[in-house]
Amino acid sequence: MWLTGMIFTVAQVVGGVLTQWAGWRWVFFVTVPIRVAGLVGAVRGLPRHDAPGRRPRLDLVGAVLVTTALTGVSYGVMQARGQAVLGGGLALLAVFVVHQARWAREPLLSLGIFRLRAVSSGNAVMLLLGLGFFASPILLSLYLQDVHGWSPLRAGLGYLPVGVAMFAGAQAAGRLTLRFGARRVTAGCCLVGAAGALGVAAFLGVDRSYVLTVVVSVGVFGFGTAAALTPITVVASSGVPAAQNGLAAGLLNTVRQTSGAIGLAVLGTISAATASGWATTHP
Incomplete structure (x- = not known):
């Protein structure tokens, strides 16, 4: 899961470079060759399915x-x-x-897997985490640009401390999970992330400090969230029959991606409405 923190960090910086010097559309164009390379690598590098017996049909x-x-x-x-x-x-x-x-x-999705309490609870936590966290990089970038007047590149670089915190959290997650157990670490890391979110709510503002708002508060938010991803994955896949390991992993990833998209949509709408209302009352 340490890769998640690295990807978040690199994506913010690269996105800032592309937006400032090439235009925001290139943020999407640049993913095309990456996806093509991934597809070619998967076709050529992944082993073929040679298991005995009949292959399952795609629903x-x-x-x-x-x-x-x-x-x-x-x-x-x-x-x-x-x-x-x-x-x-x-x-x-x-x-x-x-x-x-x-x-x-x-x-495609055997609904019986939800009878496993670990699967249901793990995915429920991931859903809430995705709704609250995965929109934060985009909203943070808009905050630094629209409120502090930073350029896209500077806003991307301003996210680096958060990426470092996420990397540290992801690195610590494995050791913490082995020592204290997945459930305890999930709860503890979510509490750390919630404390960071409260800090963001307390310090966010037009004239507030970048250090307190982003480096400290969002950094704590990112550390706790990144550290929670590993134990959540462990919980959501525990007790699953070997034949359904792929299903459990795919389900968790789908919940993560979908909750992030919906969370971004909801929080983006709230943010835009709040900013519009503030601009109306502060001409």
């Missing part, structure tokens, strides 16, 4: 349903008048659940 209907549903939910949350899209996404998500439970011969 194509289920894949289309859940992808469309999650896209609709994320898009609907982001749009000010996206209630119809949001409702459609939620309806498709319900159809997906019914399809997995009753109609699919080989379901």
Whole structure:
């Protein structure tokens, strides 16, 4: 999980460079060759599936349903008048659940895995963590640029202390988990992250210190969150039959990605509305 902190840090700096010198669209363009290289590497480097017996069939209907549903939910949350899209996404998500439970011969997501308390609780914690944390780098960058007047590059560099804190938290997570157990470390690290979030809420403002707001508060927030990812993964995969290890890992990753997108949409909307209201009352 130490790679997560490194990726967050590098992405902020590279994003700042691209936005300032090439334009914000290049933040998306630059991912195309990276994804192509990853695809080629996966095809050429990953071992083929040569396990004996019949290969499981891909639940194509289920894949289309859940992808469309999650896209609709994320898009609907982001749009000010996206209630119809949001409702459609939620309806498709319900159809997906019914399809997995009753109609699919080989379901994409075996719902029985949620009977395992560790899987359910681990994914629930990841959901809440994603809603609250994974939007923070983007909102922090906007705060440094729009409030402090920093350039995109300087804002990216300003995130470096947070990346270092995340790297340290991810590095410490393994040792802490081995010593104190995954559940205790998850709870403790989430409390540390919550303390950092309270610090952000207390110190965030137009004339507030970068050191207190970002380096200290967001740094503590990032340390606790990054340190929590490893024990959450351990919890969410504990007690899972060997044949469903891949399912458990994929489920947790999907929850992480989806909650991050929805969290960004919700917090971005709240932030924009708050900023608009403040600008109206402070002409």
